[in-house]
Amino acid sequence: MNGPEPGRRRVIRKVGPWPRGSLLGGLGDATRDELLGLGRPRQFTAGETMILEGDRATDVFLLVDACVKITANTESGKVALLGVRVGGDLVGEFAALDGRPRAATVTAAGPCLVRLISQEAFVTFLGRCPEASLAVNRAVVTKVRWTTRRRVEYGTFSTLTRLARILVELACSYGEPVNEGIMIGVSFTQPELAALVGAADPTVHKALTVLRRAGVVGTGYRRIVVHDIRRLQTFAGLGDNPLDYEVPA
DSSP: OOOOOTTOOOOOOOOOOOOTTSTGGGSOHHHHHHHHTSSEEEEEOTTOEEEOTTOOOOOEEEEEEOEEEEEEEOTTSOEEEEEEEETTOEESHHHHHHOOOOSSEEEESSOEEEEEEOHHHHHHHHHHOHHHHHHHHHHHHHHHHHHHHHHHHHTTSOHHHHHHHHHHHHHHHHEEEETTEEEESSOOOHHHHHHHHTSOHHHHHHHHHHHHHTTSEEEETTEEEESOHHHHHHHHTOOSOGGGOOOOO
């Protein structure tokens, strides 16, 4: 794990409120405060590694004010972008719960403030706090469902549909209201977005062009704004509750 260099100053954005779908966003005030009191604060800058795939460390990272990218190496030697996490989320809990090597690499996508919690403190806290234990279980299930949806979609839907579904989920989970609609509060390069969708970069570029020409989304340098969420849901083949579509139990 790469730590911050001594003397380096970091700019940390606001702390809370956390997204409704995040771990911290779903906890009661008392439980949230207790969880935020665990461990010790750490800061990272863009590009620093918090967790390294294959490492045997078991610490948990509670993202207080952060945006991180989750990646893993494929058999072909490429790096796959598996997802993103933002302030309010938890990363590293799998290794803390089962003691196995890290399944993925977690890299700071910008200035990050986190709480670094030892495995012992984390497990002890869950043992004495049923609300937190249930919330962490739900968070784990959400991550598994995300992965399951991606696997189902890869063999079923077009790149355009898969891209639209990813954008809907990102907008609903991490979107920030702006004058033009909903800005997805996660910075992506186009290759990273293509990796998340599971398609070639040129194919995703064409799908983005379709959505832009339809007036559904707008893009800039590492910036995506959803102008019309309902039309985006139509492109995604979703109804009024985009995060509730069925996946295998």
